[in-house]
Amino acid sequence: MVNNRVIEQREIPMSANRHNGGPFGRTPQINRSIPNSARRSSVFTSSSHHRPSMASAVHASTLHKDSRPIRDKSFQAECMRNVSDYLLNARYTAPITSKTLMSPTAKEFQSIFRYLISSLIDPGMSWGKKFEDDALSILKDIRYPGLDSVSKTAFTAPGAPQSWPGLLAMLNWLVELCKAHDNWNDPHCISDPILLSPSKLPVEYPLLEERLLWDFVSKTYDQWFDGGAEHFPEAEMELERIYERLSKTNIDRSSSLETYMQKKTVELQQLQVQEPPLKRLENEYLQLMSDKNKFITFIDLNRQKAEKTRQAIVKIRAAIADQGQDLANNRKELQDVEAAVATQNLTPDEVIRMNNERETLNRGLDEIRARVAEASQSSYDHEMLVTRAMDRFENLHAEYTTLAHHLSVLPLQQDDPVRSGDWIDVDMSLDLGVEDLDTLRSAGHTMRASLWQQLNLYREKCRQEGLGLEHHLIALEDQHDRLEQQVERQTEEVATLEVKLRMVHEQAEMAQSKLTEENANTNKVIAQLENEVSNMLAASQQGVVVTQSELESARIAYKELQHRTAILQDLLVSQISNHIDMIIKAKEHANDSLRSIKSLAETQ
Secondary structure: OHHHHHHHHHHHHHOOOOOOOHHHOOOOHHHOOOOHHHOOOOOOOOOOOOOOOOOHHHHHOOOOOOOOOOOOHHHHHHHHHHHHHHHHHOOOOOOOOOOOOOOOOHHHHHHHHHHHHHHHOOOOOOOOOOHHHHHHHHHHHOOOOOHHHOOHHHHHOOOOOOOHHHHHHHHHHHHHHHHHHHOOOOOOOOOOOOOOOHHHOOOOOOOHHHHHHHHHHHHHHHHHHHHOOOOOHHHHHHHHHHHHHHHHHHHHHHHHHHHHHHHHHHHHHHHHHOOOHHHHHHHHHHHHHHHHHHHHHHHHHHHHHHHHHHHHHHHHHHHHHHHHHHHHHHHHHHHHHHHHHHHOOOOHHHHHHHHHHHHHHHHHHHHHHHHHHHHHHHHHHHHHHHHHHHHHHHHHHHHHHHHHHHOOOOOOOOOOOOOOOOOOOOOOOOOOOOOOHHHHHHHHHHHHHHHHHHHHHHHHHHHHHHHHHHHHHHHHHHHHHHHHHHHHHHHHHHHHHHHHHHHHHHHHHHHHHHHHHHHHHHHHHHHHHHHHHHHHHHHHHHHHHHHHHHHHHHHHHHHHHHHHHHHHHHHHHHHHHHHHHHHHHHHHHHHHHHHHHHHHHHHO
16 A cells, blocks of 8 residues: 555656656756855844844743752863863864863853854854844853853853853853754664654554655655656665565564464363353352251251250259258258257266267268268269260261261151151160169160161161162173173174175166166267257258248248339329320310311411
């Protein structure tokens, strides 16, 4: 598209010949250079009166103090070196000494300032009589930022210690501005995309094609305008190189996008092949719901156990309260006895006897306490044994319940449909908190005997069912073997039938091939006969057509003869009638003549 646009742009100047400049005209080569007399005069010329600056009103409102360290010796040395290097590189005509940039005269400063301004603005600009006014106007127009440090007095005596630092900083700023102006079109120093060559622009630059088109058209127009060139191979090659770079970049980008798309396609295929996450979550949900039901059942069982344990604890607490009440009553009786003994007046012998009895009783009490302690320790040991036995019983009961659930002997709930007429009740429910151990032992023995018998019966039943299933499996295996033998026989019969069918099929193919050959021969004969018949029909039709055409031509000729005959008859009739009329007229004329002659003769 761009090439077409370039060609369209090129056709306008190329269509003009050497004597015609085309629709835009053509400037002669001799008038292209602008004479010096036609150059624009400087806008900074001054008259006898002070010329107001064009930017004074705008710049005056934006004046601010110069932030550079213009009084610093190192800064001044850097400025002097920068100005000196630039003037030497620019081949400044006036001599520059070490004193020139340290304490210059007014003439030296004005010469340097005018040289920098001429290099920056216009080499042919003219200056007014008052240098100070022109200099201030120029600095205002070019927006010098440190204008507050420059005054007319400073321009009058630039070498003064209070004036030179500001003027030196101003000259350094002008030098930097001149350097920027000199390097304005240097591609190594600029970064403005408008000034860069189109070949160095990045491919992501907006409106790159329009820029390429403009550059190509401008170059080709210059070549055509300067030398009248009609072909531009260098510009076209450069444009082709740029477009090759663009196409390569686009190809790389498209390949990366294709790779990314393939990667995403593979990921999509993997996601499609894998199990859907929703289905997996549904399975997990069903599993969790099943576990939830099991946990609810287990919690119900534990609640029942906790309720039984709570009832046992209540009973134990009631027994402890009764024993505490008995102990309090015994202590009260002891206090009453001791008070009654204290109120009695006893003899020393009685006191000695009572003391001996008391010691005897104390020893008996100590023995009783020791026995009670031994009994308590034994009771505690037995209680610990009972507690461990109860814990072991609980664990065994839990294992028993789990096995019963696994064997589907014990229902999970009371209203489970497993409870039927032939259901075996193997549930073990014992109250371990009862006080009568004999009752608990007898209940355990009874339950063990009944459960053992029921479980044996259930085991025997399951064994019988297992034997029945084994017999049924053996019967099924025998039936499977018989069916397999029948399948093998039928497979052999099918193979035999396939062989016969293949032979019949081959015979049918041979017969079909013969029939095909006969049909081909018959078709050839029929085709020949049809050709002959068609030829005969064509000949007969052609004869009929010829006869019909002759008949039609004869009819046409007959009609023409009839028409001509009718015309001749009409013509003949008209001629005969004319002749008859002429004869009649001749007779009448003859009669008239004879009458006149007769009358004439009679008169004579």
